[in-house]
Amino acid sequence: MRADAQKNLGKIVEAAAEVLAEHGDQAPMALIARRAGVGVGTLYRRFPDRGELLAAVGEHYVRHVTERLARAEREPDAWAALRAFVAWVADPGRGALAGALAEVPEEALAARPEFVRMREEYGRAVARLVARAHAEGRLRPDAGSTEIMTLLKVFTCHPEVPDPGRYLELMLDGLESRRPG
Amino acid sequence: MRADAQKNLGKIVEAAAEVLAEHGDQAPMALIARRAGVGVGTLYRRFPDRGELLAAVGEHYVRHVTERLARAEREPDAWAALRAFVAWVADPGRGALAGALAEVPEEALAARPEFVRMREEYGRAVARLVARAHAEGRLRPDAGSTEIMTLLKVFTCHPEVPDPGRYLELMLDGLESRRPG
């Protein structure tokens, strides 16, 4: 592959992530192309159709999050690690992209085994962290990883929430075990 | 107005609310017409364009919620009343409609003074209830009506949340004052 082609490929994925974050999953291909500084023709040579591009962006994103989560797992205090991870995911820039990706039709994503694999690993990693928080006695027993995942999704995927981090902290306060008395 | 025309008018608003709840604010007029058991022609005789119809549904909805809120204000225990009101709004059927209405362009709604008036009254009523809850000492001082409104919106407007009531309760747990110690 020629050097300029390689560079454009990178710009395309990057631009796609930005534009999807700003305009949702329906963002026109032409807009992505313009942002990347290329023509739509170039887009379609790299990604045969819109689904392929969305999947590529999705894979990129999940890989990123999963790596951060792996780091959280290496910390000794699970509850603190969970809170830190939540705060990290709540970063507004990331959230908007997650929101767009959440609306991408499942079949476009499911076609990529690598994406599916990482998404499953993501779920398992959260579950492990939650289990450790339970063991530490810091997390209400009636709140599991399902709840955590839902809350993350709700607060990060919806750009109309002004300060997702703030709300997630309130939420975690609600989920923390009450000391008896 | 002929009796059958009157009846159809009612069916249209009702059907529009249902369809908007299921398909979001982009729901096609044809779908609403079919659900109401009328032709699109009938729709357009009552509501000159799509904006008018959406505004009518919005007004209907806000009136409903405001009335329920007025009832909450008459209860002696503000914190309990707030929790009960939140649970009521979280009813899944209502939430989906609220979600659709939240996406309706502001200008379509702002054209209806009655709607604007009621929406403002809604905000004030929540603020009054929250102030009383503060006075009772049941609500964290750093959480105000802004937070309550945001949370209501986040959990009720997004149909992908499985059990909004459950999450709102967790949230309210987080917002409740901690007894010292």
Added chain:
DNA sequence: ACTAACCGGAACAGGATCGTCCACTTACAG
């Protein structure tokens, strides 16, 4: 029974987006 109001849905118009195609440009090997 008569008529004016009402009805349904086919058809039309406008707009948006995807994906193709091809004439032009550029990297880079020899």
Added chain:
DNA sequence: CTGTAAGTGGACGATCCTGTTCCGGTTAGT
């Protein structure tokens, strides 16, 4: 320096979708 194959960009055709109009047929109400 130069030839050429890889790369590029954006006009354009095809498709789809939805709001709105229009009118022949129907019906409530007198």
